Amino acid sequence: MNNVYEMAQYISSKLNFVSKDDDYLYKIVCDMYNHIWKEQKDIRGILALCALHKRKFKTFNADLIDLCYDGIVNNGHIDAVVYYCMAVIRNCSEDDAMNKIFSLFNLNISDNAKSILYIFIACCYWKKYDYENYINNINIFFSNKKEDFSPYIAIPTSSVWRSLNRPIQKENKICDMFYPNVDNNFDYIISASCDDKYFNAYGKYFIKSLNKLKSNFFCYIAIIANEDIDISEYNNINNIKIDILYNNSCNIGPISSSIRYINAFKIMEKTGRPVVVCDFDSVFINDIIELIDNRYDAKLRILKNVLPWETITAGFSIFMPTINSLKFLEIMTSYFSNILVDNTKQWWVDQNALECAMRFTNIKYINIINNLNNYIFIPTGSMETKKVLLNSKVN
Numbered sequence: 589m590n591n592v593y594e595m596a597q598y599i600s601s602k603l604n605f606v607s608k609d610d611d612y613l614y615k616i617v618c619d620m621y622n623h624i625w626k627e628q629k630d631i632r633g634i635l636a637l638c639a640l641h642k643r644k645f646k647t648f649n650a651d652l653i654d655l656c657y658d659g660i661v662n663n664g665h666i667d668a669v670v671y672y673c674m675a676v677i678r679n680c681s682e683d684d685a686m687n688k689i690f691s692l693f694n695l696n697i698s699d700n701a702k703s704i705l706y707i708f709i710a711c712c713y714w715k716k717y718d719y720e721n722y723i724n725n726i727n728i729f730f731s732n733k734k735e736d737f738s739p740y741i742a743i744p745t746s747s748v749w750r751s752l753n754r755p756i757q758k759e760n761k762i763c764d765m766f767y768p769n770v771d772n773n774f775d776y777i778i779s780a781s782c783d784d785k786y787f788n789a790y791g792k793y794f795i796k797s798l799n800k801l802k803s804n805f806f807c808y809i810a811i812i813a814n815e816d817i818d819i820s821e822y823n824n825i826n827n828i829k830i831d832i833l834y835n836n837s838c839n840i841g842p843i844s845s846s847i848r849y850i851n852a853f854k855i856m857e858k859t860g861r862p863v864v865v866c867d868f869d870s871v872f873i874n875d876i877i878e879l880i881d882n883r884y885d886a887k888l889r890i891l892k893n894v895l896p897w898e899t900i901t902a903g904f905s906i907f908m909p910t911i912n913s914l915k916f917l918e919i920m921t922s923y924f925s926n927i928l929v930d931n932t933k934q935w936w937v938d939q940n941a942l943e944c945a946m947r948f949t950n951i952k953y954i955n956i957i958n959n960l961n962n963y964i965f966i967p968t969g970s971m972e973t974k975k976v977l978l979n980s981k982v983n
Contacts, residue, residue: 593632596620600640604973614644625659631668634659638671646968647894648675653688664697666704670741673708677715678893686712700739703732707745714896719947722896723750744897744936747927754948755922762843762928763921765833766810768851772859774806774827776880776906779855781848782868783840784813789971790869793978795822797871809868810851812837812844837930845902845938846924852907853917860909863917867903869974870966871981876906879956879963885912888942890955900942901957903966912951919945 596617603610603617617640624633634655641652648671656672659665669692676685689708692701710725726748733742749755770777780794798807809830811817814837819830837843852863862880879887887906891899907913920941927937945951960966967977 590624590628590630590632592620592628593624593630593636596624597636600636603640603643604969604976605644606969606973606977614640625655629662631659631663631665635665635667635671638667643969648678650675650679653679660692660695660697664695664701666698666701666739669697669701669704670739673705674895677708677711677895682712682715699732700734700737703729703734703737704739704741706732707741711895720752723748723752726750743933744895744940747934747937747940748897749923749927749940749944749947754919755926755944757918757922758925760925760928762846762930763850763925765812765835766831766847766851766854768808768810768831768855768858769829770806770808770855770859772861773804774859774861775804775877776862776864777855777859778805778807778864778866779810779848779852780807780866780868781810781812781844781851783844784811784815784817785841786844786868787811787813787817789975790978793871793975793982794868795825795828796982797873798828800872800874801877802875803877805864808851808855810844810847812840812847814840835930839928839930839933842934842937843928843930846928846941849902849917849920849938849941850924853914853921856907856909856914856917862909863907865902865905865907866964867966869978870903870964871978872964873981874963876963879906880908882908882910884908884954885910885951886916886953887956888953889957889960890953891957896943897936897939900939900946902938902942904956904960904964905942906956912949916945916949916951919948 599613599617603613618637621633621637624630638652652675656668656675659668660672673689676688686709689705692705706725706729710722713721726745805827807828811832812835813832822828822830848865852865856863885908889901889904907917923941923944965981967974
């Protein structure tokens, strides 16, 4: 047993990054992980450091590139390969990143590790808008990998839209779960959705925060549940409608994340009003009416130098009732009708839908990620950490 590693893991598990104490302990744990690799040559030091770094910063900084490369050369661990590739995509130009990734083929790494390189090569092509090679290299990964090899990154990759043609609507009962009964007598309509677990954890915070919205809005909430939930306290709120559908699908989480966009399309098509799509584990802190304007088709949260399915975040979007926005939401709905299933977990499917719609439309958008914090708070971390943070914003 590596006592230093076990101690570092224990301290790391307690970090929520909400206090100065956490920042102090973070530095200590990083030193411990570096010691585990550099002095004990235990690859878990690098892997744990990268995982902790991602938890804190939500990205991979350039100082991880050399560290991960050292781990690949001296150990060849697949996770070191993944972290290295993510760090170079985050911090290097498309061509430089592609050259660095290609160079790994010359190292002594496993066939599975080599197969995973094609995913990151695909991502470099995507950044260059070369969607044909994006699709081709993802296909190479799935054809080359061993049948029993299922790394985490294969989960978002599996739901990438792998066609040069836009998706066409097909019959899928999942897309017909809800029919929002909303009229057009509002300045804008909020489309939110979640499963019963999320509703029980965050519902009181999200719904209470709607009091911050002084404008003429309506909020439609769709819940997919596999257990009974009590919504009676919200039944008499005039500008909120909650619909529940009971379903025992193993894919309930990803489906519930997708439904808010499917409903957004239905709402806009029916009402012709602006639609705000948002995560349920968030709270409004100021009225968003000034974000509702006609200068753009949409306002999106967009990250730079990340993987394709991470680029447009599904946590908050505003769609104005324009031809381009309606087409964008229609393509998302068509994508879902082709991809969503109820017998396999499909995490990241909502963000792959956003990527797909962006690929096949000329939507005029603005990135609001830098000023959105003035209007809505979207926490990160564990469920308990989120609840503490959300409670602090509404009470």
